[in-house]
Amino acid sequence: MSQTNTESTPVIQESIIQAKNIGKQYGNDVILERVSVTVQEGEFITLVGASGCGKSTFLKMILGIEDPSSGDLLLDGKAIPNEPGPDRGIVFQQYSVFPHMTVLENVIAAKGFQKSSLTGYLFGKEKQQAKQEATEMLEKVGLSHALGRYPDELSGGMKQRLAIAQALICKPRILLLDEPFGALDPGIRADMHALVLDLWREHKLTVFMVTHDLKEGFYLGSRLWVFDKVRHDPQAPNAYGASITYDLPLGHAPKELYEEIDDRLRPVDKNTSLSTGSEG
Numbered sequence: 001m002s003q004t005n006t007e008s009t010p011v012i013q014e015s016i017i018q019a020k021n022i023g024k025q026y027g028n029d030v031i032l033e034r035v036s037v038t039v040q041e042g043e044f045i046t047l048v049g050a051s052g053c054g055k056s057t058f059l060k061m062i063l064g065i066e067d068p069s070s071g072d073l074l075l076d077g078k079a080i081p082n083e084p085g086p087d088r089g090i091v092f093q094q095y096s097v098f099p100h101m102t103v104l105e106n107v108i109a110a111k112g113f114q115k116s117s118l119t120g121y122l123f124g125k126e127k128q129q130a131k132q133e134a135t136e137m138l139e140k141v142g143l144s145h146a147l148g149r150y151p152d153e154l155s156g157g158m159k160q161r162l163a164i165a166q167a168l169i170c171k172p173r174i175l176l177l178d179e180p181f182g183a184l185d186p187g188i189r190a191d192m193h194a195l196v197l198d199l200w201r202e203h204k205l206t207v208f209m210v211t212h213d214l215k216e217g218f219y220l221g222s223r224l225w226v227f228d229k230v231r232h233d234p235q236a237p238n239a240y241g242a243s244i245t246y247d248l249p250l251g252h253a254p255k256e257l258y259e260e261i262d263d264r265l266r267p268v269d270k271n272t273s274l275s276t277g278s279e280g
């Protein structure tokens with residue numbers, strides 16, 4: 001006779017990123033303070049907040065090109081290495097592709113820099129394999145028709161697709177997106193939203209995405225963070241930094257919350273989108 005085990009074993013989910021009371025200062029300017037969060041693998045975090053409040057700085061700390069001034073930032077429970085690694089890929093708003101290389105060469109080079117960080121060159125079998133992987137990745141991001149084109153022959157949306165392919169060819173676990181669609185037209189942005197959501201699901205990525213568009217943040221994220229200052233000193237505007245003032249699981253977030261956050265962001269950041277609803 002079979003017996004059912006009614007006692008459930010607790011599943012301890014390892015966090016991929018943990019910030020323990022971190023702060024960041026440049027000289028006397030306090031940018032971030034008291035940031036404490038835990039992120040599980042597979043979350044899609046969107047980061048919003050006023051211009052200059054430290055969102056990009058937070059991404060740079062995860063990438064490993066900036067250190068926290070205080071507190072601990074952990075990747076898989078260990079201090080984040082203070083250099084970028086293949087487990088973390090980034091896409092910026094400004095197109096960051098090599099202008100003298102074709103689309104295909106750009107992605108092969110990104111793979112090459114992962115394998116051989118000095119020259120980026122690959123040879124023989126490795127190069128053949130990289131070419132095949134790059135071709136497949138470019139197909140996934142919808143650029144298979146443009147393998148031989150140079151970046152200045154591409155539209156803004158195509159350049160961002162290329163930058164995403166470059167980031168993903170190294171098979172990162174974490175994808176950092178710093179306002180990647182800020183310069184794109186609304187129609188193209190909608191296509192890019194669909195692409196990013198597909199890639200997030202297919203590659204089981206953990207995504208951190210900075211956006212100035214609250215609507216985009218609500219639509220794409222599984223969780224949304226609002227960066228804002230809790231403490232202000234009018235005599236010394238840089239004496240205190242921003243913290244995460246809202247940490248919302250999305251999907252079931254009520255409309256009132258959207259409006260509340262929109263109201264908070266509006267006076268300081270006029271670029272923030274003011275409309276509600278979802279977008280495909």
Ligand SMILES: Nc1ncnc2c1ncn2[C@@H]1O[C@H](COP(=O)(O)OP(=O)(O)OP(=O)(O)O)[C@@H](O)[C@H]1O
Pocket residue numbers: 026031049050051052053054055056057058
């Ligand atoms: N290397 C640096 N040295 C000194 N100050 C810096 C440095 N990098 C960033 N800052 C300052 O830190 C603050 C936060 O910058 P950050 O780019 O993180 O803001 P942000 O929230 O991403 O802004 P935006 O939304 O406009 O991109 C800004 O005041 C910026 O001038």
